[in-house]
Amino acid sequence: MTSDVRELQPAPERSRSTAWPATRALLLRLHFYAGILVAPFLLVAATTGLLYASSFQLEKVVHAHELTAPLPPAGQAPLPLARQIAAARQAHPQGAIGAVRPASEPGETTRVLLNAEGLPESTQLAVFVDPYTGQVRGALPSYGSSGALPVRAWISNLHRHLHLGEPGRVYSELAASWLWVVALGGVVLWLTHRRRTLRPDRTAKGLRRTLSWHGSVGLWITVGLLFLSATGLTWSKYAGANVDKLQTALSWSTPSLPATAPGHSGHSGHGDGPTTEADADRIVRAAADAGLSGPLEIAWPAKAGGAFTVKEMDRQWPQRNDQVAVDPASGQVTGELRFADYPLAAKLTRWGIDGHMGVLFGLANQIVLAALALALISMIILGYQMWWQRRPTRGFAAPYARGGWRAAPVPVLLAIGLVAIAVGAFIPLLGISLLAFLAIDVVLGLVKRST
CATH class of the missing domain: 3.10.450 (Nuclear Transport Factor 2; Chain: A,)
Known part of the structure; x- marks a missing residue:
C-alpha cells in the first residue's frame, strides 16, 4: 500500500524545478480541502437532488386522485x-x-x-x-x-434550503459554487496523472483502485456537473443576483409580454374572473387562433379591466412557451410573445433551468439527473476513502501536503490570485469559503510548527 501512494506522489526534486508541479501541488491542496470540507454539502445536495429526480413520478402516484x-x-x-x-x-x-x-x-x-x-x-x-x-x-x-403539489414541493424545498428558509439556501449555493471548481480541478489532475485511463483499472488494488474509480467516474460526469453548477447558481441568492445583473447589462434577460388590454368599465377582470361561459372560452379560442396549444395556463389580470395572459406550459423538447394577451371584452389578442423571438441567452437559461428541474426531456431527463446524483455520491464516498487510505498516520506524506505550492513562480501565484479574486467577487460564497480555507491552512501550519 505504501509503495502505491509513493508512486502517486511527484518527485520532490522535480516539483521545484518548474512552475507546473508547484501549481499542481496547489490544485491538489485545493481539491483536498474542497473534498474534505465542501463534500458534505455536495453529498446533501446530491442526495436531495436524487430524491427530486424521482419526485415527478412520485407525485403522479401520491396525488393520482x-x-x-x-x-x-x-x-x-x-x-x-x-x-x-x-x-x-x-x-x-x-x-x-x-x-x-x-x-x-x-x-x-x-x-x-x-x-x-x-x-x-x-x-x-x-x-x-x-x-x-x-x-x-x-x-x-x-x-x-x-x-x-405537496410531495414534490416538500422534496423541492428540502433540496433547495433543507426547510430552513432563506438561511438554508446558503448550503445549496455553497455546493453549487464549489461543484464546478472541484470538477474542473479533478479533470486537470486526471490529465496530468501518469496513469490516467478513461475506464477504472479493475486490476488495481488498494489506493490505486480507489483513485482509478474516482478519477474515471469524475471524468465521465464532468459536463453534467458543470451544467448542474451553472444552472444551480442562477437560482442562488448571492451569485444569482450577480447573474441577473450580468444578464440585464448584456440584454440577455427573458423578455416580457409587450401589450395589455385597455380598461373596460363594468366588465370582468376584478379578480374573480369571467362571469359568463363566453368570457372564459372566448379567451381560450383567441389563444388557439393565435397558434397556442395545450397544455395552457390562463392567468387572470392583476387589475380590473386588464388583459388575460394565456401561456403555453409545455417545457419538454421541443418546447412550446409562446404567450398572448387577450382583451376579455372583445376576445382580441392585444400582445404576443413568441419563444422563438427570445434572445439566445434567454433560451439557454430557460433550457438550463428546465433541464436542472428534470422537465426538459421528461422521464429521460429525470433518469439522467438521478444517474448524475448517484455518480456524484459515489465519487464523494471514494474521495473520503482515498483520504483514509493515505492518511498521514500510516507513515507517509500525502501528495496534497502543505507548502508545495510555494515553489510556484510569483507571476503564476499572482495570476491565480487575481482570477480567484474576480471569481470570488462574482460568486461570493466561493470567495468567502476560499479565504476560510486559507485561514485554516495557515492556522494548522502555525500549530504544527509550535508543537
Whole structure:
C-alpha cells in the first residue's frame, strides 16, 4: 500500500524545478480541502437532488386522485371552461382566481389556482375539477410556476434550503459554487496523472483502485456537473443576483409580454374572473387562433379591466412557451410573445433551468439527473476513502501536503490570485469559503510548527 501512494506522489526534486508541479501541488491542496470540507454539502445536495429526480413520478402516484379523472364516453365534449371554474368556486369560494390550467387531454383534471390567504409564499390553492362532469376531485397547495403539489414541493424545498428558509439556501449555493471548481480541478489532475485511463483499472488494488474509480467516474460526469453548477447558481441568492445583473447589462434577460388590454368599465377582470361561459372560452379560442396549444395556463389580470395572459406550459423538447394577451371584452389578442423571438441567452437559461428541474426531456431527463446524483455520491464516498487510505498516520506524506505550492513562480501565484479574486467577487460564497480555507491552512501550519 505504501509503495502505491509513493508512486502517486511527484518527485520532490522535480516539483521545484518548474512552475507546473508547484501549481499542481496547489490544485491538489485545493481539491483536498474542497473534498474534505465542501463534500458534505455536495453529498446533501446530491442526495436531495436524487430524491427530486424521482419526485415527478412520485407525485403522479401520491396525488393520482386529484390529477386524474375517469375517461369520458367516446365523443363526449368537456364542459365549458367557465362551468368548470364555477364548480371550483362553489366548492372553494375563498380567495381570488389567479390562473386556470385546463385539462390538456382526456383523463386529466382542470386545475383552478386560487390566491387564498394563509398559504406560503409562491403557493396557491389548486382545485382539481373533472372537465366532463364538473366534479371537484380535491384541492391541494400548488407551489411555484411548475405547479408542484405537496410531495414534490416538500422534496423541492428540502433540496433547495433543507426547510430552513432563506438561511438554508446558503448550503445549496455553497455546493453549487464549489461543484464546478472541484470538477474542473479533478479533470486537470486526471490529465496530468501518469496513469490516467478513461475506464477504472479493475486490476488495481488498494489506493490505486480507489483513485482509478474516482478519477474515471469524475471524468465521465464532468459536463453534467458543470451544467448542474451553472444552472444551480442562477437560482442562488448571492451569485444569482450577480447573474441577473450580468444578464440585464448584456440584454440577455427573458423578455416580457409587450401589450395589455385597455380598461373596460363594468366588465370582468376584478379578480374573480369571467362571469359568463363566453368570457372564459372566448379567451381560450383567441389563444388557439393565435397558434397556442395545450397544455395552457390562463392567468387572470392583476387589475380590473386588464388583459388575460394565456401561456403555453409545455417545457419538454421541443418546447412550446409562446404567450398572448387577450382583451376579455372583445376576445382580441392585444400582445404576443413568441419563444422563438427570445434572445439566445434567454433560451439557454430557460433550457438550463428546465433541464436542472428534470422537465426538459421528461422521464429521460429525470433518469439522467438521478444517474448524475448517484455518480456524484459515489465519487464523494471514494474521495473520503482515498483520504483514509493515505492518511498521514500510516507513515507517509500525502501528495496534497502543505507548502508545495510555494515553489510556484510569483507571476503564476499572482495570476491565480487575481482570477480567484474576480471569481470570488462574482460568486461570493466561493470567495468567502476560499479565504476560510486559507485561514485554516495557515492556522494548522502555525500549530504544527509550535508543537
